[in-house]
Amino acid sequence: MDKRWFGRFACVLTAVAALTLAACDEKSEEQSGTSTTTESTTSETASTTESTTTESTTGSTTETTTAESTEAAAPAQTYEGGELHIYNWGNYTNPDLIKKFEETYKIKVTLDDYDTNETMLAKVKAGATGYDIVVPGDYMVAIMLKEGMLAETKPNQMPNFKNVEKQWVDVYWDPGRNYTVPWQWGTTAFTVNTDVYKGDINTLALMFDPPAELQGRINMLPDMNDVINAGLRYLGLPRCNKNPEDLKKLNELLTNSKKYWRTFAYETIEKLTSGDVDLSQQWNGASMRVRLQLPAMKYAYPKEGFTGWMDNVAVLKDAPNMENAKKFQDFIMDPQNAAMISNFARYANGIAGSAQYMDKEMAEAPEIVMPADAPAPDFVPPCDEDTVKLYNNIWTELMK
Amino acid sequence: MAVAAAPATELARVKAVVGRQTALRRLALLAPALFIVFLFGVCPLFIILIYSFLESGAYGGVDWVFSTDAYVSFLFTRDMFDPSVMSFNSSNLEIFWRSFLLALFATAASLLIGFPTAYFMATRPRSTRTLWLFLITLPFWTNLLVRTFAMMLLIRDEGFINDGLIWFGVIDRPIVMLYTDFAVALGLLYSFLPFMILPLYASLEKIDFRLVEAGFDLYANRAKVLRRIIIPLAKPGIIAGSILVFIPALGAYITPTLLGGGRDLMIGNLIALQFGGSRNWPFGSALALILMSVVLVFLMIYARVSSERNVQHG
Numbered sequence: 001m002d003k004r005w006f007g008r009f010a011c012v013l014t015a016v017a018a019l020t021l022a023a024c025d026e027k028s029e030e031q032s033g034t035s036t037t038t039e040s041t042t043s044e045t046a047s048t049t050e051s052t053t054t055e056s057t058t059g060s061t062t063e064t065t066t067a068e069s070t071e072a073a074a075p076a077q078t079y080e081g082g083e084l085h086i087y088n089w090g091n092y093t094n095p096d097l098i099k100k101f102e103e104t105y106k107i108k109v110t111l112d113d114y115d116t117n118e119t120m121l122a123k124v125k126a127g128a129t130g131y132d133i134v135v136p137g138d139y140m141v142a143i144m145l146k147e148g149m150l151a152e153t154k155p156n157q158m159p160n161f162k163n164v165e166k167q168w169v170d171v172y173w174d175p176g177r178n179y180t181v182p183w184q185w186g187t188t189a190f191t192v193n194t195d196v197y198k199g200d201i202n203t204l205a206l207m208f209d210p211p212a213e214l215q216g217r218i219n220m221l222p223d224m225n226d227v228i229n230a231g232l233r234y235l236g237l238p239r240c241n242k243n244p245e246d247l248k249k250l251n252e253l254l255t256n257s258k259k260y261w262r263t264f265a266y267e268t269i270e271k272l273t274s275g276d277v278d279l280s281q282q283w284n285g286a287s288m289r290v291r292l293q294l295p296a297m298k299y300a301y302p303k304e305g306f307t308g309w310m311d312n313v314a315v316l317k318d319a320p321n322m323e324n325a326k327k328f329q330d331f332i333m334d335p336q337n338a339a340m341i342s343n344f345a346r347y348a349n350g351i352a353g354s355a356q357y358m359d360k361e362m363a364e365a366p367e368i369v370m371p372a373d374a375p376a377p378d379f380v381p382p383c384d385e386d387t388v389k390l391y392n393n394i395w396t397e398l399m400k
Numbered sequence: 401m402a403v404a405a406a407p408a409t410e411l412a413r414v415k416a417v418v419g420r421q422t423a424l425r426r427l428a429l430l431a432p433a434l435f436i437v438f439l440f441g442v443c444p445l446f447i448i449l450i451y452s453f454l455e456s457g458a459y460g461g462v463d464w465v466f467s468t469d470a471y472v473s474f475l476f477t478r479d480m481f482d483p484s485v486m487s488f489n490s491s492n493l494e495i496f497w498r499s500f501l502l503a504l505f506a507t508a509a510s511l512l513i514g515f516p517t518a519y520f521m522a523t524r525p526r527s528t529r530t531l532w533l534f535l536i537t538l539p540f541w542t543n544l545l546v547r548t549f550a551m552m553l554l555i556r557d558e559g560f561i562n563d564g565l566i567w568f569g570v571i572d573r574p575i576v577m578l579y580t581d582f583a584v585a586l587g588l589l590y591s592f593l594p595f596m597i598l599p600l601y602a603s604l605e606k607i608d609f610r611l612v613e614a615g616f617d618l619y620a621n622r623a624k625v626l627r628r629i630i631i632p633l634a635k636p637g638i639i640a641g642s643i644l645v646f647i648p649a650l651g652a653y654i655t656p657t658l659l660g661g662g663r664d665l666m667i668g669n670l671i672a673l674q675f676g677g678s679r680n681w682p683f684g685s686a687l688a689l690i691l692m693s694v695v696l697v698f699l700m701i702y703a704r705v706s707s708e709r710n711v712q713h714g
Contacts, residue, residue, distance in 0.1 A: 263661030400491040
């Protein structure tokens with residue numbers, strides 16, 4: 001028992017230390033504008049906060065990691081190539097990739113991060129952000145194109161475009177790839193602790209009609225679309241649905257299932273590893289990171305279907321460093337560089353030939369390599385305004 | 401007479417000039433403050449006000465079309481079958497009501513805990529009071545987010561409290577505390593307690609304790625002294641403290657998100673949602689203004705109560 005107490009205490013100390021470190025980081029960023037942390041502290045922060053943050057942590061929006069840190073420490077480095085400002089999801093960009101880009105093109109890169117597509121959209125819409133590159137998800141690319149916010153950089157004429165896997169060229173959000181380049185793609189399903197639940201995990205019933213051992217032990221993503229789409233799949237109804245009868249059924253299902261759900265949070269990795277919940281709606285890469293800590297955690301491929309998504313590197317129309325941004329788009333279509341992205345965040349990248357440069361554990365991961373009998377991931381386009389309004393009503397009703 | 405009149409008009413003229421100068425100087429001295437208030441107070445508020453009367457853009461932002469939809473949708477939803485039929489919807493009111501109850505609980509609990517604490521501090525020797533004051537402000541040295549995370553570690557299923565109780569054999573299985581309304585209330589109480597103690601202490605410290613002695617001399621018992629002497633004298637502190645706790649608790653965002661598990665919204669979360677996933681900026685603006693009017697009502701009650709007090713004693 002004493003040992004356990006000590007362990008707990010150490011845990012708290014580490015957590016407090018990690019958080020303080022993160023807070024310090026934040027402060028120094030605010031003061032100096034550019035990071036002066038050395039590379040070792042950057043990676044240390046990344047690893048200590050790994051358990052408390054995920055690809056899209058709500059708390060880490062302001063945490064800025066700049067990868068030019070080592071260069072800053074060695075003033076000999078000069079950036080005759082100018083600057084590049086990237087706005088990407090948090091805990092999603094490999095610092096080594098940025099370093100390599102900086103060294104190759106002598107361009108100084110700054111990196112800022114966000115937690116949801118909507119946060120990014122709201123900020124960019126407010127204007128004059130100074131960002132060159134954003135990494136919107138599939139449906140958000142469609143929205144930003146419709147709003148005329150992206151620059152037509154013609155990636156399909158870039159030298160490395162030949163590496164893009166055929167299935168990712170004619171996508172609904174950017175047919176023929178005139179604007180965007182694949183960053184990573186993955187799926188949104190859920191992860192189950194198989195020590196707690198021994199049965200078949202490949203069904204959405206575990207989330208909406210859970211067995212006794214999982215009731216009240218479930219975390220959902222606080223994302224309206226993810227929860228509603230999962231519900232529609234469980235009921236066998238079409239997505240982007242504004243049929244009142246269907247929505248009534250959906251509303252009933254969600255309100256009934258809410259009593260089984262303990263939390264709505266983006267911190268899925270922490271929720272599972274801390275034992276707060278035994279099932280969490282999750283992205284496949286995050287699930288892999290959980291499994292590497294707790295082998296009993298298994299990613300489900302529900303037979304009713306699950307969401308597929310792709311994040312894409314896009315250039316903003318008013319980008320101050322247009323040419324550098326284009327260089328970056330071409331740069332990450334190189335298989336070796338694409339592999340660096342995947343090795344960090346644990347998602348597939350859609351670039352042919354990158355597998356040979358990826359970590360061995362990625363090639364065999366059940367979260368990344370889908371089983372043959374799993375249904376095809378369902379890429380959901382943005383719904384029209386009326387549907388969003390109806391979804392909103394259902395969501396507010398659910399959260400009241 | 402004429403001789404006397406001339407200096408008088410001269411004096412009036414000089415007075416007028418000097419008066420104008422002081423008025424100008426006063427304005428010049430006030431200008432920076434007015435500028436700040438206008439730029440950071442009135443301007444944003446005005447933008448919020450305008451946005452709340454516009455239509456929401458399809459993908460966030462606003463369309464420049466006048467509309468009162470944002471305010472209407474606070475209480476009513478358009479029928480799913482027939483958009484011209486409006487029906488009463490209590491979801492938003494329920495969220496406001498929950499926030500109100502939680503904030504009220506936080507205020508009452510922090511008054512119950514804060515009053516004895518402040519009384520204890522105020523009755524210490526003058527030399528040690530600074531130390532107690534320092535201890536009360538100590539939590540502010542750490543970011544609220546970190547303190548809230550620490551709270552999570554304390555009350556989670558395998559947290560200190562549950563582990564401790566199980567170890568001492570008080571309970572067999574953990575008490576579920578985290579991600580409930582209880583956790584949110586506890587978090588609010590913990591976060592805002594100092595805001596109650598400090599104004600209470602400021603009032604209690606000023607009390608002339610000879611009045612208390614006089615009360616005892618006149619055969620009042622302890623309860624009566626507390627009720628008739630100490631509490632009336634501490635009233636400004638009680639009111640100020642209650643307002644300082646109630647208002648921020650009403651709009652709290654971090655505490656319900658982390659300790660409530662994001663399950664049941666409070667007003668702060670509801671507003672944030674409108675600017676994110678819901679993409680309804682006008683409704684978010686309207687909610688912010690409605691919240692602000694609720695707060696204003698409370699402040700007006702405060703102003704009324706404190707002016708009444710002045711009348712009584714003046």
